[in-house]
Every structure is written in structure tokens, then in C-alpha cells.
Amino acid sequence: MTTILGVPSAVLYGQLLLGLINGAFYAMLSLGLAVIFGMMNIVNFAHGAQYMIGAMGAWLLLNYLGVGYWWALILAPLIVGAISIVIEVLLLRRLYKLDHLYGMLLTFGLALMVQGAFSNWFGSSGQPYTIPQALMGGRNLGFMFLPNYRAWVIVTSVVICLGTWYVIERTKLGAYLRAATENPMLVQAFGIRVPRMITLTYGAGVALAALAGVLAAPVYQVSPLMGADLLIVVFAVVVIGGMGSIMGAIVTGFLVGIVEGLTKAFYPEASTTVVFVVMAVVLLIRPAGLFGSKLEAAQGQPQSGLSATAPSMRTQTLIFLALACCLAAAPLVVYPGFMMKAMIFALFACAFNLVAGYGRLVSFGHSMFLGSAGYVCGHAAKIWGLSPELAILAGTATAAMLGLVTGWLAIRRSGIYFAMVTLAFAQMVYFVALQARFTGGEDGLQAVPRGMLFGLIDLSQPANLYGFVLVIFLGGFFLIMRLVGSPFGRVLKAISDHDVRAQSLGFETNRYKLVAFVLSAALAGLAGSTKAIVSQLASLTDVHWSMSGEVLLMTFLGGVGTLYGPLVGAFIVVAMQNYLAAFGQWVTVIHGLIFVLCVLAFRRGIVGELIELWHRLRRTPPAASAALREVVVAPQE
Numbered sequence: 001m002t003t004i005l006g007v008p009s010a011v012l013y014g015q016l017l018l019g020l021i022n023g024a025f026y027a028m029l030s031l032g033l034a035v036i037f038g039m040m041n042i043v044n045f046a047h048g049a050q051y052m053i054g055a056m057g058a059w060l061l062l063n064y065l066g067v068g069y070w071w072a073l074i075l076a077p078l079i080v081g082a083i084s085i086v087i088e089v090l091l092l093r094r095l096y097k098l099d100h101l102y103g104m105l106l107t108f109g110l111a112l113m114v115q116g117a118f119s120n121w122f123g124s125s126g127q128p129y130t131i132p133q134a135l136m137g138g139r140n141l142g143f144m145f146l147p148n149y150r151a152w153v154i155v156t157s158v159v160i161c162l163g164t165w166y167v168i169e170r171t172k173l174g175a176y177l178r179a180a181t182e183n184p185m186l187v188q189a190f191g192i193r194v195p196r197m198i199t200l201t202y203g204a205g206v207a208l209a210a211l212a213g214v215l216a217a218p219v220y221q222v223s224p225l226m227g228a229d230l231l232i233v234v235f236a237v238v239v240i241g242g243m244g245s246i247m248g249a250i251v252t253g254f255l256v257g258i259v260e261g262l263t264k265a266f267y268p269e270a271s272t273t274v275v276f277v278v279m280a281v282v283l284l285i286r287p288a289g290l291f292g293s294k295l296e297a298a299q300g301q302p303q304s305g306l307s308a309t310a311p312s313m314r315t316q317t318l319i320f321l322a323l324a325c326c327l328a329a330a331p332l333v334v335y336p337g338f339m340m341k342a343m344i345f346a347l348f349a350c351a352f353n354l355v356a357g358y359g360r361l362v363s364f365g366h367s368m369f370l371g372s373a374g375y376v377c378g379h380a381a382k383i384w385g386l387s388p389e390l391a392i393l394a395g396t397a398t399a400a401m402l403g404l405v406t407g408w409l410a411i412r413r414s415g416i417y418f419a420m421v422t423l424a425f426a427q428m429v430y431f432v433a434l435q436a437r438f439t440g441g442e443d444g445l446q447a448v449p450r451g452m453l454f455g456l457i458d459l460s461q462p463a464n465l466y467g468f469v470l471v472i473f474l475g476g477f478f479l480i481m482r483l484v485g486s487p488f489g490r491v492l493k494a495i496s497d498h499d500v501r502a503q504s505l506g507f508e509t510n511r512y513k514l515v516a517f518v519l520s521a522a523l524a525g526l527a528g529s530t531k532a533i534v535s536q537l538a539s540l541t542d543v544h545w546s547m548s549g550e551v552l553l554m555t556f557l558g559g560v561g562t563l564y565g566p567l568v569g570a571f572i573v574v575a576m577q578n579y580l581a582a583f584g585q586w587v588t589v590i591h592g593l594i595f596v597l598c599v600l601a602f603r604r605g606i607v608g609e610l611i612e613l614w615h616r617l618r619r620t621p622p623a624a625s626a627a628l629r630e631v632v633v634a635p636q637e
Helices: 009-040 047-064 069-090 100-122 148-170 172-182 184-189 194-216 228-241 246-266 274-285 313-332 336-356 367-382 388-410 415-435 462-484 487-497 499-504 509-535 545-558 565-579 586-600 605-618 626-632
Strands: 138-140 145-147
Touching (some): 009 148, 009 194, 009 228, 047 069, 047 100, 069 194, 100 415, 145 148, 148 246, 172 184, 172 194, 228 274, 228 415, 246 274, 274 415, 313 336, 313 462, 336 509, 367 388, 367 415, 367 509, 388 415, 388 509, 415 545, 462 487, 462 509, 487 499, 487 509, 499 509, 545 586, 545 605
Antiparallel strands (some): 138 145
């Protein structure tokens, strides 16, 4: 048997074929994403769920109605596209003039709802879908065996992708679409119905995802979560190609599939991470992507809608002491385990809010700081035998250094590009956690000892452990409170309001952003280290990208940009996880519904909306209501 660079030729050709097949799906999915983003300015996080619905629709048509594969290729995309049109008309249409993040959060919530509902209905196990009889068998090419269905998928993907590119770039309809994205009022003045055109564009983009799902059904098993992790890869493909670039999505999709195939042949362990390494490198060299012409315009980050004023030191102290007293007395009426978990995640959410709320840098990779600190802390306590305080210090320092490296590379970007760079680094950390020996792989690092704090306090005692977590949380929260009220916090707020103006005043904006990002990473690492000691476990769950989604939910549910909002959001989310656990995957549906409601009904979050309601009821003049706003909004001095 011949070998190529030490790899058997049959293995290499087989992996290249697999890479081409994966690339065909990447190209179709990223094409749909690029169409939706380029024409509508919406980052469609529900794309993976819509891909899954296409595959699931083909399976349902076959098993319940007896409709075969060929009809499913037509019916499933049409049905899913029609459903998406309803969603666009009822929900997405309200968000076009808002920041990208609103559309991303709404579609992320829709994806959670769909995946949770299908998981409850079908379970997590996959369902097979039979290859149609006409495409059975294959051909011997001499150097490899090519299954007919695999060849059909590749050819169909190429035809669909090139056809879509031709329609958008070379036809009058495509010219209307491009013009409508640049100046919709002018296009509408010529009698063209721009809203209808945008609606049909979204339906077509989603139909592409559903068509990819039907094509994938005979190749992969049909399951409710088949599009979840795939979507993260597709996002990376779109960013590498250039957000909104049609040809970039097509070419990059196939290239990424081939790169993955080659990586599987030579270094299989890195195959799931290589795309994120490529994305990080490309964005450092070409910030707009390989085929992108320009970066997205800077947009305002959704805020609480309240204008913060500076409370007095006495007001700050009173509120903080009241919070400390309530948390100290909470174990008398609430299970201490729940309170400790809630305080840890509240610190994590407050750390995230430091950059998302005050720095307008929405990270999709904050889980890497929580998870990596937990692993280092657990390893230091269990293997090195360090005391709890030193182990936590080691974990926090690791998160801070990781934040320094990540932040130095990421803060040069903004908006969705910043989010994707942080996601890329988070996926690399996840790869290390999955493969490294000291992390325990999928089993995690178990039986982490709690030890003796400062050699004096036994943390195996429940009361001591609770007091330890309480002190950690209050210390971290107090630090954040002082940071956002300091001159540093005022400069950070000015930068987030208008970056260019802050630069014109002589501030090195990137330096302030980097400091805020490192501080946020360190505080997230402090939460992760404390969590490892309390739960005596460090696992892949804490470093997975879905944990970044959870902290997003906590922060925006409570109120992004407010001091106490993330605290409220974290307690609500942890309470749902604890007390609604009996509902299984319906908890995921509830989380998704909360995302949708946050975006549509109360964008200020719970804290911001309650204060706004209080102001309307009292009809308090702005000057007299300043003290009330000071209580819940971050101080500025």
C-alpha cells in the first residue's frame, strides 16, 4: 500500500472525500448565512436549528406520510422557508434598525426553543434515513471508491451555490437586493416593495439551510442537536470568507472542509479545532475576511436605557451592606448549595457585564476563562497539593494571562468580528481541555479537595464553605462596583459611547479596553476557580461555548450595563436550572423563550424595566429621580 507523508493513500483520499462532503454542507449553510447577513444585517443564530428541521422534516415526511427523498428535497425547504417567513414578519422585522446583537440573541433564543422541543419529542438519539435507491452503490476510481450519494451531494452543493451566486451578483433581482441593503428608501421610491423582498430573501436563506439538512439526512443520523455544534463551524467559515460575501462563503466552505479532511489524516485530534485556528489567523491578517471588502460599521451596543448618575459613597455602602446581610442570612431559608452556585455564577455574569455592558465588547468566549481557571485550580489543589487560596490564585492568574493574550488580539475588532475571535480562542481552549491529560478529558477533573483555607479553616464544613464563597463574591462585586465608579470606569464609558471621539481627546482606547477585558477575564477566572473548589469538579461543561450563551442570558435578562442586573439574572437562571430540572429539555425551551422575550419586550432587562416602570408610575421629574437610578445603575464616579 502506498503512503503519502507517512499516511496510507487510501486513508488520505478517504479523508479528502469526507472533507469535500463536509465542505459541501459548510458551503450551503454559510451561503444561507451570508445571504441573510448581507441582505438583512441579521446574524441568524437559528441557522443550525433550521438545518436540523430540514433533515427532521425529510425524516417525518418519509416515516409518517410515505413521502420519499426526491419530493422531500422540494417540500422540506419550502415548508421550512415558509415558517421562517412568518418568523421574519412577526419577530425579526422589528430589529432591522437595531444593533446586530439583538438579532443574534433573538435567533439564538429561537434555536434553543426549537432544539429543546425536538429533543423532548424525539430524544437525543439519532434516526437513520435511507439513501434513495437510485443513488445506491458507487464507483471504483482506481485510487479510491466513490459512493454515488456522496458524489451527488458534492455536485448538488456546487450547482446550488453557484446558482445562488449568479442570481445575486449577475441578475436584475440581485441588483435590486443589493441596492435595497444600501439605500432601502431610494429603492422603495422606484416602486419596489423592499420589505417583501427582504422577507423572501430571509425565506430563501433559510430554505438553503433546510435543503442542506435534507441532503445530510442519509449521510448523518437525523437528531435534534445535529446543527448545534455545526453552526459554530459555519459561523467561522462565514467570518473567514467575509461577513456577507457570497463567493467567500462558497469558496471558504469547501476549503475548510478540505483542511479538516487533511487534518484528520495527519493529526485527527486537531480536526475539530483547525477551522478556529485558521479563523484567528485570517482575522489578524485580514480583519474583514478573505473576500470581505470592509468591516461592519460600528453600532451602539444595547444598553439599559437609563442615564447613570453618581451616587454618594454613603448610598453605595448602604446598598452593598444590605446585599451582604441578605446573602449572609439566606441559608436560614434557602438551600446553601443553591446560594453558593448562584453567587458563583452571579460573579461570572458581573465579570462579563464589565466588558459587555460598560465596554460594549460582547464576548462569545468567556467560558474559556471560567473553565480554564477551574481546571488549573483543580489540578493545583489535587495534584500539586496547594492550599485552596493558592489554588484559586493560580486559576485566577491563568485566566488573567489568557485574557491578556486573547484581548490583545481581539480588541482590534468590533461587533460580530470581536465575538467570533473570542469564540475561536474559546474553541481552542476547549480542544486543549478535551485532549490534555491533566484535565481528565470527557470525565473531567474529579474529587478536587477543598482543603484548609490558610491552614486554619476547614472548607469541608458547610458553614465555612458558604462563608468562603460569600466573601469571594462580595469581594469581586465590590471591586467591580468601585471600578465602574472610578475615573477608569468613566473613560471606559466614554469610549463605549463614542470610540472615535475618545481617541480625539487623547485616550488610548485599545489600552482601556484591554485592561477591562483582562480584569473581566480574571474575575471570571476567580468564579471558575471557586466553582472547582465548591463542586470538587472541573469539567468540559464550563469551557464549552454554550456556557458563554448562559452568561449572555444571565446578563441580558437582568439588565446589561446595570450593576445589579447580572446578579438578578444569574439568580433567576440558576433557580430555573435547579427547580425546573424535572422538566428535562423543556428548561432549554424556557431559556430560549426568555431570550426572545428579552429582545422583544424588555431590552433593558428586568432591573432596567422595573426602574422605568417605577418612574412612569411615580411620574418623578428627572432631577428628583436621580437617586433612584443611582441605586441600581453602575456609579460613574
